[in-house]
Amino acid sequence: MKKRAVMLSAAALLQGCASQIVPMNSESSAALKQAPVVRVVRYQSGGMNIMTPKDVAGAGLLASATGSSEMATGESLKRAYGLPDPVDDMSRRLLEKLKAEGPLANLRAEPKALSRPFVEDGSHYRGKYQDGVVLELSVEGHGAGYGAMNWKTYTYTVYGRARLIRVSDGKVLWLDTCNLHAFADDADKRKLDVSEFEANKGARFKEIYQYSNERCSRILADKLLAKGS
Secondary structure (H helix, E strand, C coil): CHHHHHHHHHHHHHHHHHCCCECCCHHHHHHHHHCCCEEEEEECCCCCEECCCCCCCCCCHHHHCCCCCCCCCHHHHHHHHCCCCHHHHHHHHHHHHHHHHCCCCCEEECCCCECCCCCCCHHHHHHCCCCCEEEEEEEEEEEEEEECCEEEEEEEEEEEEEEEEECCCCCEEEEEEEEECCCCCCHHHHEEEHHHHCHHHHHHHHHHHHHHHHHHHHHHHHHHCCCCC
């Protein structure tokens, strides 16, 4: 019953997200290609959440990072392994794809990520920029959780969102997501044993982290360029 409840909750979340989608159309495609500048803006991500069974004893990095016998928090692992904010990595990868595959010569990445809270009203960019469009990227959630019947097997998940906003009137021309959840087709590529957060200096965990950022940027690039992913 517990596993079924989790699946139903995930399905409800997906339906809620889908209702907010603004698909690419001729207006948004033209705005993207003809804008004098496309400013790529990103919001700082929230903390990484890792589910922690109270009866699991950690060792090495996982224990020392928290000063306890429990697993380290997601943010402790990020610091220990020198991992970037996922939105920074994802934004860089997305920009590379858009330049190579667009091709779009009018892209300009903003050097610093915006701090939270996230501003839904796109008209706030009118006070900051004079023209063009804003391609906005955010990671609304990322972390790792174990299965309902097996706490030793974790799945890393990411939920990212991108919007294309016209500066002149704040209109959202396009909005779509990448949702790498525990029941997605590629979920097996994001699974790791509890020991692999630490084994080989976190090699498997870092591999999954990078894969997920790459996969999310691939999905968003394909949707923005109206390709199949």
